[in-house]
Amino acid sequence: MTALLETRDLTARYGDFQALFGVDLTLGEGETVAIIGANGAGKTTLMRSLSGVLRNGPDSIRFDGRGIGDLPADEVMAMGIAMVPEGRKLFPSLSVEENLQIGAYGRNTGGYWSLDTVYDLFPVLKERRSNPGTALSGGQQQMVAIGRALMSNPRVLLCDEISLGLAPVIIKDIYKAVPKIRASGASMIVVEQDIGQAMAVADRVYCMMEGRITLSGSPDALSREAIHNAYFGAAA
Amino acid sequence: MIWVDTIIQGILLGGLYALFAAGLSLVFGIMRLVNLAHGDLIVLGAYLILLLVTLTGLSPFVAAAVAMPFMFALGFGLQKFMLNRVLGDDILPPLLVTFGLSVVLQNALLEGFSADSQRIQAGPLSTASIQVAGLNLGVMPLMTFGSALVVIIGLNQLFYRTSLGRAFRATSDDPTTASLMGIKPAGIFAKATGIAMIIVTIAALYLGMRSNFDPSIGPARLIYAFEAVIIGGLGSLWGTLAGGVIIGVAQTVGAAINPEWQILAGHLAFLIVLLVRPRGLFPRAVD
């Protein structure tokens, strides 16, 4: 398997505070990888590094064989890495449909995803297309955020805690979209605190704790105890 | 009837203030930047048009159209190479830089054009008038107001009907998330300031044709523009037009009572609106 997206010895800091310590991660073409870890483990920092919001040395992140660690977010997005940010981050001044449309602003390559196919994936959005994005329920807002990222027909889709703050039945609904997204050809990195959902859709899982990857492997090969230790620390 | 006439003259005058203010409103709405050199840039535009008219004999309107791409480039460059560097969480650096720019522009214009007051000659147009329902309306004030309407409608179309307008609004909401959409916030800001300079050129055209100007009058235009933006509610384009009209009407009504009160009445109207509605008449829901 060739790596589509890969980090090597990735570090990140906020001022004096170091949030990531030498993270090595690989995402293969067509693969779905889950990253799990407790609050504050560094998952969002990792996503922000991958998407170019946090800058790095060029070779600490490689995409399709090219060093992209030093590129700004807009250029990373144009290459085909789209992000569903933590907390959805819809644009309050834009309607639902405009929020979707703007997802393709920097990358208009064409492909499976368009307004029509996103509405097929989440039919409720079509009914609410003219509402302000922020007038929707949490679950619907999450659908907009996912649809917005899909509009650029990304090669890699980064999802940061798409189940955050949602009821279990809604989370199930949203995760139903994952197989269709994979079928469209996108590789995915799914960040979750909730282990169950992420394990169910992932080919491989990484556990993070305190800015480091503490465990990785295929979901079936990892014991509950190993995950528990990697998640909370061995002493917990 | 005299009052109706006074008020209509005031509304038309408000068109001029709305033109002064629209560029300021656009830039503030997108990047929360108050450009203290805005008035001086209008004066710069007036000198540029005057120069083109004097050198080439073009009509002022054609000269303004010729000036527009240069003013766009000036605004784009100003934002890209100077203002983008100082934009951030702290609002003080951009204020200091644009204040400095204001002083530099005034002094440069003084060097280049002297302190003599100038005017862009518009020929018979400047005194032409038409009769409407018994009222005598100046063609120049009517054109000013019409231009203000066109500018506000045009900006609204740009904002709500185009992909660039969506990017403007998204960047205004949240530049970091906008960058995840492939938007380069620095580039969006540069385009916005470039467009603001096109509006500044239109404002400069009417400023220069309607009254005398000299290098020192920029800051007073900034005050009117600023008051119109605040009255209308920060970031609201239609509000900016309403704000301009309110100042215009207050000035003409004030002047009708006592000619010395014209300027003061405009400022008083501003203070009263601010007291009654501190966030302006049409504040945007999201700030």
Ligand SMILES: Nc1ncnc2c1ncn2[C@@H]1O[C@H](COP(=O)(O)OP(=O)(O)O)[C@@H](O)[C@H]1O
């Ligand atoms: N903007 C920031 N400034 C300073 N520290 C931050 C910032 N964002 C996150 N952190 C810190 O970095 C660490 C990792 O945070 P984060 O990546 O958000 O973790 P997670 O997404 O796994 O909950 C935490 O200790 C957090 O407090």
Ligand SMILES: [Mg+2]
């Ligand atoms: Mg997080």
